[in-house]
Amino acid sequence: MSLDYILLGLLQRPTTGYELKRVFDGTTRYFWGAELSQIYNTLRRLEREGLLVSRNAPPALGPERRIYSTNAQGRKRLRAWLAQPPQFGQERFTYLAQLFFMNASNDRSRTLRFLADLRVVFRDRLCALRQIEAEQRTPRATKSKMTNEEFHRYLSLRAGIVTMEARLRWCTESITSVRERMTPQPQRRRAHRKGAKK
């Protein structure tokens, strides 16, 4: 459902389906991804529903291209969505599910490696987001000089950065507590005998 509105939002600047995929990968990927086939299908459906229009761009040089753009009805539909209270889709964190059950793993040091891997992923993502922030900041100085569009994009970018920083901190915190559990303090060590390594 939300893909409809995202496309209506993006098509305030008219483009092709192919180009939209690139925009997805460059900007909205962090909170909403989409495959090309899905984009094409949705565009066609939205046109059938009268929420946007397309025209065939003559192939002067290059392959056939179809350029979509919104109309009055599409913009109205978008505004109606924006007037709704905050919506929550299914937020599915597979890696948390893995961690949740990781006690069922045979491998004693599995959790530690898992968290280390996670940390790398989060670090990379955070870098990518900070990169975008830096690029955006350079030309336009401060928040007060942003256009309304830039400002709103900046806010959602900040959401990504802030939560990614939190996840990184959580990784570090968790790795510490795993290490603490693996090397218990010797003074009040329990006689546990279970074939300890070494």
Added chain:
Amino acid sequence: MSLDYILLGLLQRPTTGYELKRVFDGTTRYFWGAELSQIYNTLRRLEREGLLVSRNAPPALGPERRIYSTNAQGRKRLRAWLAQPPQFGQERFTYLAQLFFMNASNDRSRTLRFLADLRVVFRDRLCALRQIEAEQRTPRATKSKMTNEEFHRYLSLRAGIVTMEARLRWCTESITSVRERMTPQPQRRRAHRKGAKK
């Protein structure tokens, strides 16, 4: 796909589909939700695939019940999943998409109300998570005394708490910058004339 493994993980304690739904709502809801119909269908499929078994509990008092539990093959499959590197499902944040396009809204103060609504939601969720943390902490004192299962559940709980705290901070930060934009500093105000209210 991941629902398969979550069910295999939960069914280390045998239960019914109906009961599993309750467990979902009470614990895994924050990183993975599921509807009853989906649970029943998946349970049946997993049994067909030989990853778990069910027996009919005789209805001594109450309606017919079917109790599922894992077998060796199911546990093996679960461990194989836990040995995989961190997986990432589609994390879809509808409210960020809304915010991203909110400049297209006609309403000048829309963003502020939107963020205020968001803050309430996040505050409530954080409270719920902290509640779970408090309940779990009471009987078992510190991390070092947790069982391995408790410890892993605690780690994923912490992930939720830490990111929710970050989202709350982001809300506050964002509300501040929206307010700053709405009331620009008078000393270097630009003559912008566009029919300002008042």
Added chain:
DNA sequence: TGAATCATGTAACTGGTTACATGATTGT
């Protein structure tokens, strides 16, 4: 010449939701 990219699309499938049907039990 051949690989990569631009560009649009179709078909099959999957994971999941919504709505509905059924019937027993418990509590008011």
Added chain:
DNA sequence: ACAATCATGTAACCAGTTACATGATTCA
């Protein structure tokens, strides 16, 4: 008597993914 809850299931549908087909253009 009636509503709520326990408990299991079916059917229709929807959003989205994967895989595949096609053909032109650009670049090594």
